[in-house]
Each structure stands twice: as C-alpha cells, then as structure tokens.
Amino acid sequence: MRFKLKVWRQKNPKTKGKLVEYQATNVSPNTSFLEMLDVVNEGLIAKGEEPIAFDSDCREGICGTCSLTINGEAHGPDHPGAACEVYMRRFKDGATIIVEPFRAKPFPLIKDLVVDRSALDRIVQAGGFVAARAGSAPEANATLVPKQDADRAMEAAACIGCGACAAACPNASAMLFTAAKVSHLAFLPQGQPERTSRVLKMVTAMDAEGFGNCTNTYECEAVCPAQISASYIAKLNREYAVASFRRKAGE
Amino acid sequence: MIGNLDARTPHGPLAQKWTNHKDHARLVAPNNRRKFEIIVVGSGLAGGSAAATLGELGYNVKCFCYQDSPRRAHSIAAQGGINAAKNYQNDGDSVFRLFYDTIKGGDFRAREANVYRLAEVSNLIIDQCVEQGVPFAREYSGLLANRSFGGAQVSRTFYARGQTGQQLLLGAYQALCRQIAAGTVKMFPQTEMLDLVLVDGHAKGIITRSLVTGKIEAHAGDAVVLATGGYGNVFYLSTNARGCNVTATYRAYKKGALFANPCFTQIHPTCIPVSGENQSKLTLMSESLRNDGRVWVPKQAGDQRPPAQIPETERDYYLERKYPSFGNLAPRDISSRAAKEVCDEGRGVGESGRGVYLDFADAIARLGESTIRERYGNLFHIYEKITGENAYRRPMRIYPAVHYTMGGLWVDYNLMSNVPGLHVIGEANFSDHGANRLGASALMQGLADGYFVLPYTLPAYLAPQIGKRPSVDRPEFREAEDDVRARTGKMLAINGTRSVDSFHRELGLLLWDKCGMARNADGLREALARIPQLREEFWRDVRVLGEGEALNQSLERAGRVADFLEFAELMCTDALSRDESCGGHFREEHQTPDGEALRDDENFADVFAWEYQGNGSVAAPKLHREQLVFETVQLTQRSYK
Ligand SMILES: Cc1cc2nc3c(=O)[nH]c(=O)nc-3n(C[C@H](O)[C@H](O)[C@H](O)COP(=O)(O)OP(=O)(O)OC[C@H]3O[C@@H](n4cnc5c(N)ncnc54)[C@H](O)[C@@H]3O)c2cc1C
Ligand code: SF4
Numbered sequence A: 001m002r003f004k005l006k007v008w009r010q011k012n013p014k015t016k017g018k019l020v021e022y023q024a025t026n027v028s029p030n031t032s033f034l035e036m037l038d039v040v041n042e043g044l045i046a047k048g049e050e051p052i053a054f055d056s057d058c059r060e061g062i063c064g065t066c067s068l069t070i071n072g073e074a075h076g077p078d079h080p081g082a083a084c085e086v087y088m089r090r091f092k093d094g095a096t097i098i099v100e101p102f103r104a105k106p107f108p109l110i111k112d113l114v115v116d117r118s119a120l121d122r123i124v125q126a127g128g129f130v131a132a133r134a135g136s137a138p139e140a141n142a143t144l145v146p147k148q149d150a151d152r153a154m155e156a157a158a159c160i161g162c163g164a165c166a167a168a169c170p171n172a173s174a175m176l177f178t179a180a181k182v183s184h185l186a187f188l189p190q191g192q193p194e195r196t197s198r199v200l201k202m203v204t205a206m207d208a209e210g211f212g213n214c215t216n217t218y219e220c221e222a223v224c225p226a227q228i229s230a231s232y233i234a235k236l237n238r239e240y241a242v243a244s245f246r247r248k249a250g251e
Numbered sequence B: 001m002i003g004n005l006d007a008r009t010p011h012g013p014l015a016q017k018w019t020n021h022k023d024h025a026r027l028v029a030p031n032n033r034r035k036f037e038i039i040v041v042g043s044g045l046a047g048g049s050a051a052a053t054l055g056e057l058g059y060n061v062k063c064f065c066y067q068d069s070p071r072r073a074h075s076i077a078a079q080g081g082i083n084a085a086k087n088y089q090n091d092g093d094s095v096f097r098l099f100y101d102t103i104k105g106g107d108f109r110a111r112e113a114n115v116y117r118l119a120e121v122s123n124l125i126i127d128q129c130v131e132q133g134v135p136f137a138r139e140y141s142g143l144l145a146n147r148s149f150g151g152a153q154v155s156r157t158f159y160a161r162g163q164t165g166q167q168l169l170l171g172a173y174q175a176l177c178r179q180i181a182a183g184t185v186k187m188f189p190q191t192e193m194l195d196l197v198l199v200d201g202h203a204k205g206i207i208t209r210s211l212v213t214g215k216i217e218a219h220a221g222d223a224v225v226l227a228t229g230g231y232g233n234v235f236y237l238s239t240n241a242r243g244c245n246v247t248a249t250y251r252a253y254k255k256g257a258l259f260a261n262p263c264f265t266q267i268h269p270t271c272i273p274v275s276g277e278n279q280s281k282l283t284l285m286s287e288s289l290r291n292d293g294r295v296w297v298p299k300q301a302g303d304q305r306p307p308a309q310i311p312e313t314e315r316d317y318y319l320e321r322k323y324p325s326f327g328n329l330a331p332r333d334i335s336s337r338a339a340k341e342v343c344d345e346g347r348g349v350g351e352s353g354r355g356v357y358l359d360f361a362d363a364i365a366r367l368g369e370s371t372i373r374e375r376y377g378n379l380f381h382i383y384e385k386i387t388g389e390n391a392y393r394r395p396m397r398i399y400p401a402v403h404y405t406m407g408g409l410w411v412d413y414n415l416m417s418n419v420p421g422l423h424v425i426g427e428a429n430f431s432d433h434g435a436n437r438l439g440a441s442a443l444m445q446g447l448a449d450g451y452f453v454l455p456y457t458l459p460a461y462l463a464p465q466i467g468k469r470p471s472v473d474r475p476e477f478r479e480a481e482d483d484v485r486a487r488t489g490k491m492l493a494i495n496g497t498r499s500v501d502s503f504h505r506e507l508g509l510l511l512w513d514k515c516g517m518a519r520n521a522d523g524l525r526e527a528l529a530r531i532p533q534l535r536e537e538f539w540r541d542v543r544v545l546g547e548g549e550a551l552n553q554s555l556e557r558a559g560r561v562a563d564f565l566e567f568a569e570l571m572c573t574d575a576l577s578r579d580e581s582c583g584g585h586f587r588e589e590h591q592t593p594d595g596e597a598l599r600d601d602e603n604f605a606d607v608f609a610w611e612y613q614g615n616g617s618v619a620a621p622k623l624h625r626e627q628l629v630f631e632t633v634q635l636t637q638r639s640y641k
C-alpha cells in the first residue's frame, strides 16, 4: 500500500508549525500506524532530515503515551483504541492521511506531534487517591464489595490517562478523565471517607488548568480508547452537587 | 576491592528470618527522616511504591522517570495478575507453598531467604492494594476472586480483568501523587538517568538529562534507589515498552556495582507471532489465557489445513501430552521450549511456520462466550486489532517472545548492591526469580520491595549517614556531568550513515539467534566475536540528527542502544560461563534424554556476579560467585509431568 502523509512539524513552542508532506510507500497492511511512521522516519534519517517526533511507549494501547490526531480524530479511525493500535489495513490504498498532535490549550506543544499533558497529573495530585498508608490496611476480605460495584469501579478505572477526551472536545474539557477517577473511587467502600473533598478538589484543579466546560457533545466518549462512558460525567456532576451541598451545610 | 559476596542473610529458621531481621534492624527516627534525601529512579510498581512509601514515612524523595508521567511506567502493561498466599480458595495454599513453588519455578537458582520473605509479605500487598481502591475481580459474594497461573497447582492469583498491572500501578501512582501534593516527593518526569555518582565509594547522586530541554543536571542524595525495570529490549523485539533500557543499571555496573546472572532472560510462551520486518515490538497474550485455552499443533508436519478442518485425532495437544499434571499451565521456560521444538519439527502454524494454536473452543462450549469475554475480553480485543482475526471463532496463533529479565544488579538481603548506598528493587535487581520467573510474581516482587521491604531495610544504611550528603559542586559530580555531556556530543558528531534502529535490530536478531531460547558454546562465541564489531561500527557510523539541547528521540535511543551494545557482551559471556542448563538458560549441550534442562548443582548452584574491569574492555569482566545455600528445600530435577 502507499499513502500521502501530511504531518504537523514544529521545531518548538516558539516557532510556527506547518503540515509537511511525506510519502509512505510499500507499506504492508499489517503494519501499525506508528510502525509506518517509524519507516518514514528511517527514510528521513537516510536523507539527512530530522525525523518526526511523536510519543509512544507500550505500543499496545495501555500506557496512554501515544497521542496523535489522525485525519482530525484523536487516536485515529479505529475506535475504541489508541493511536498505537491503528493498523494500516484500516486505510484505503493511496489515501491522504493528516497527522496532527492532540490539540487542547492545557496541552502545550513541545515539538512536532509531542505535547505536554502534565495537567492531567496535577488533577490527580489534587485528590484522586485514597489516603491508605502502607502497613495500615485491614485484611483484604474484611470488607465485602458487591461484584457489581467492583465491576463498575473497574470500568471507570480503565482510563489510560491519554487526554484524547480533552483533545477531541470542542471546549477542551477534561470531564471524562476526571469523572472516570472520581467514579472509580466513589464506587468502592475504600473511597468513601474522602469522597466529598476528592471531587471538590479535583474539579477545582481541572478548572485551574484551563480545561473547558462540558456541553454534552460526547466527542470524548467517541474517541476514548478505554471506552469510558459519558454517563460518568453525569455521575461526576451529581457527586459534585452533593459534595458542594454538604460543604455548604457545614459537613 | 570486592571480597566474598556476602548476602547478609539473617540467621535463624527460614520462617523467622525476616521477623528477626526487622526486630533488630536500625531505624531512623521520624524527626530525622526529613533530613535525608533519597533518589528513586523509576516510577513503576517498584519505584512508585517505594517513593510513595518513603515519602509517607517522612523522607524527602526525588523520583525520576523517562515517560511524561509516572503512571506510564512499563508496569502498566502487565496483564494477568499478582500472586499471594491468602489461601482464599481453601485449596491448600500457604506461605511455604508459594515460597516453594517460586524457588522451584526458578530452577533452584534464587536465595531461599529472599524468596521466603517475598511469599511472607505477599498477603500484605493484597490488603494494601485493596485499601487503595484497586478494583480486583470479585465473586458474587463480594469476596476477592482468584485464577490459576503457570507452575502452581493452587489458585492464588489476584487480578483486575486483563489489566492487573495497570490497576496496581495506578494504585501506586495515586499514592505517589498524594505525596507529591504533600511535598515529600518531587517528581521528575521525562528525565533520564545517564550516570551514577560515587563519593568516597558511596552512591550519592545521579546525572540526568531532561528529555524535553536536553539539560544535563546533577542530583545529590543520601542514598540512590534504582527501580528501572528490565533489559529485555536488548533483543530489540520484546514485549517490553519501547523505552525500556539497561542504561541506569549498566551505568551503575560501570561504576562498580556487580551485575548478576545477566543471561537469565525469560522467553514467554504466549505472544503474538512476528509478522513483518518493520515490527517494532511484540505483544503478550497473558499466561492467564492458558487457564482456558488449549495449546496444540497438527500431528503431521506441513499440515496447511485451516484449524477447524483438522480433526481432533490429528491434533497434538503437546503440553497436555508431555506434562499431564500441569498440562497447559506448565511453567514458561518449559512451554516456550516445547513450542520451539514442535515448530522446529515443521509442525508450526501460520504463514511463517513459527506459531502454535491456543484454542478456546472447548472453554467456550463449556462456559459460554460471555464468560470467556468477561475473563479475557480485552486480550481478545488486542489480538483482533493486531492480527485482524477473531479468537472467539478461530484459535489464536502464539509464539514465544522475550518478556522479562531475571538477571539484574546484585543485591544483598537488604536490597543494597555491593556499592554502599545503592539499592536496587523490582525487575532491575536479580534477587527472587532464579533462572525462571513464575507468572504473577513480578508484580508481587515489585510491590513487596517498594511497600514492605526497602522501607525497613534502607534505614540500616541511612542511620549512620546523617549529614553526609555531598554538594553537587564536588568534583565527582562535575566529572560525571562532563562525561555525560561528552558522550552525548560524540554521538551527535559522528554523523555516519546508519540509523540507531538499524543497529538495534541487528543486535537483537543476533542475540535472539545465539542467546535466546536455546544457546550453545559455538553460537555464543560467534556472538561474542560479532558484538564488538557492531559496537565499533556504531561509534563510527551511527547517524543521530538534531541537537542535544532539545527533545531528540534519536539521541535518547542512541544512548540506550550504545549501552545495549556493551551489555550484550556481558550477557553472552555469562551464558557461556554458565556451563549448565537451568530454567530459561538452556544450553543445548546439557539436557536430559527427553530434552529438559539439565542442571549441574555441584558446580553451578551459585550466583554469577560480574565486575566491570574498565577501559571499555567489556570482554573480560571479573566473575564473583555467591554460593546459594539451601537449608530448607531439596534440590530436585524440576518435574511438571
Ligand atoms: C506485557 C507484559 C505483561 C506482564 N504481565 C505480568 C503479570 O501479569 N504479572 C506479573 O507479575 N508480571 C508481569 N509482567 C512483568 C512485570 O510487569 C514487570 O516485571 C514489572 O512491572 C517491572 O516493574 P518495575 O517497577 O521493576 O519496572 P518498570 O515498571 O519497568 O519501571 C521502570 C521505571 O524506571 C524508569 N526508568 C528506566 N530507565 C530509566 C532511566 N535511565 N532514567 C530514568 N528513569 C528510568 C521508567 O521510566 C519507569 O518509571 C509483565 C510484563 C510485560 C512486559
Ligand atoms: S477518559 Fe478516555 S480519552 Fe480521556 S484520558 Fe481516560 S482513556 Fe483517555
């Protein structure tokens, strides 16, 4: 197969970027999208041109490192899945493919297709945890957790922290990401003691990072590689409302 | 400089050693802890849990990782599960049994006392993780669920779907985030350690390069903890994440830390077969699949029929046939070699002929597709993404691939290397898995080290070190920094003709061929002749474009590959010197009549720990041996028949 690529090149945050055209030829349909970029890069190196910078690590959809917008879609056409899970057999032979970074104001660009997503870490640092000191935990089976609750917690906890939700959202909202963590811990008995303060702090941090509001476009759910359901956003809103009310009531 | 290798194993009966040791270990008082600064390199299960726990205790911690977030450490990719001796299934498990299975699984090449301690603290880990909110799988009763893993006849593996590593790591990451917010841990993401700094023979700092700005910096600490994971990527293709490397541990080795058993590498039996020459990594299909999948190949060599058309009578379920009591759950080294053997006989499946079937048809008929989907849905999904095939309808094709490295820096019972102050935890050390690691025990070890061992053993080193943290203005730091700068500059200046990846690929193929699933003296000698040539070519002809003071992914890789090119030689030297077969180290010269690994306990029941000899003469490292003392278990030929 062969493809015409238009790839976002930008040396650093200070310079202006642009789409640059490359040819990818002789591509096997069983090649992954990132491997196709590897091959293009080998060609660039051979010609003495600097290779395209793009992020990846696990290359199997779990670490959340890869972050490409392919033909306008965060993570590309093969939902649910991360960009590293896209295979060239998904594209038509001869197609033109546009490759851009994740774009959202709270994700400043570093170089080419690489962006800084540390804002997501800061949201978790604000309260996305259970304060369980090592050594202080009770026997694991002492608290029963209904299977249904454990399963729902797991569904929410599956978030890979990639930031595609914010990149796809017209408002650059990180609600799906935040909702996933708040819900995961709210479903479990271990998450109860800090439930009120957690949601308030995480939402405050999210706003402080400059992520926008949710206006129910559901673009996030559509691109989420971990299939986090947008219904968790509704849960986040409920959690937030209850927590604010409790705070006001002086609890 | 290095005398007898003393593991400093505590005295007393096996089951009492850890308790006695803790009872008498030195402590650092709470008000003194904040006077110490601990450098933790790595934020995976081992580093993340250690950094968080040390922070909780009141130490100041600096934690480093190369990814853009600590949550992305390679531990995130672990799928199947984590072992613990809870005996929730009432099937006869105990701390002793977990200890015994692990040491036997490792083909009797690990230290009894360390492995026993690991089994002992395993239960605390499950308690701790549940308390953090790790959503382990549960039964309808609300109790925790278990599954079985290879090398055991009890069901002791805890899991969170096929994403156990992800959930455990997020637990540790969240604990780490809490400490970052509290100010006890300072996190340095996208910061790669490029050298270790010794002051008066003690590990007191590291040199790092920011992967974003290229800035080279020195950091001083009272102790250094390496939790930098395994070196499987020396083979180029492996199930490890692309960035996994040997740099941190290899740099420490060059500064005097002993590297133990580097040839003990694990080839995992169930991975998706290699499909093309541009392939950049291999993908594991969790061992847990062998709970319900049956492994087979056609009885006839060259049988090209689609699997559904091959009748039962013409299939060879070779693991069930050869190992009736463990069947499809035979340990990894044994299952991998069995797969290689049937493929060597021409009975392999798939285009390349290097594959065997893992068939779920019976399990689906017995349990229904929805149960199988619930257990392994995400694995079937990954499989379909990569191969375009639906494994609910047609058996998976799998083949062994490099997965884990049992070798690592040598450490004593306190997890400290021979270099005072340098502690090594998780996959980066050599300690607990002998010559073959059992499934679901790496997650256990990483978290044991980080949550429950290092926090108790580190004070033994720290207590007398109060006030001894050097300033980064000392010449030792300046020199190390200059070295790193010079090396980086040199790589950029070569401007040769070959890309970094082309060298890495060539090295990987060579090792896979000569130092992979089966090894022999001739092949290892060939590799030992070729590696120095390749290394010389690299330093003459590599092409690294771009600049040093910016994000430069080719430069990052070049540094890692340069270290692999030296380390590979150490690995082959070790494999050649260990003139026996054991676990994953299969020397073709030493096998039983039915083709199993033949150990030589008389001569090799010890740890090989290598000391760097300087001037780039990687060829002649000095060998130190630690005799393994078995007081409790009897060395037997491993049998899973
Ligand atoms: C696909 C897969 C599935 C697995 N499944 C299981 C399983 O089901 N059960 C099980 O028990 N085990 C499993 N394992 C093994 C297990 O995941 C690993 O052994 C374990 O997670 C290693 O943890 P770690 O903390 O030692 O290292 P890692 O998680 O690899 O972390 C290494 C850390 O060090 C950092 N680092 C590395 N080099 C540098 C450097 N030079 N400078 C700065 N930072 C550096 C990295 O950024 C990272 O933070 C699996 C492994 C793989 C590959
Ligand atoms: S919610 Fe989905 S899209 Fe958003 S960060 Fe998590 S995994 Fe990525």
Ligand code: FES
Residues within 6 Å of the ligand: A055, A056, A057, A058, A059, A060, A061, A062, A063, A064, A065, A066, A082, A083, A084, A085
């Ligand atoms: S590289 Fe890890 S999710 Fe894509």
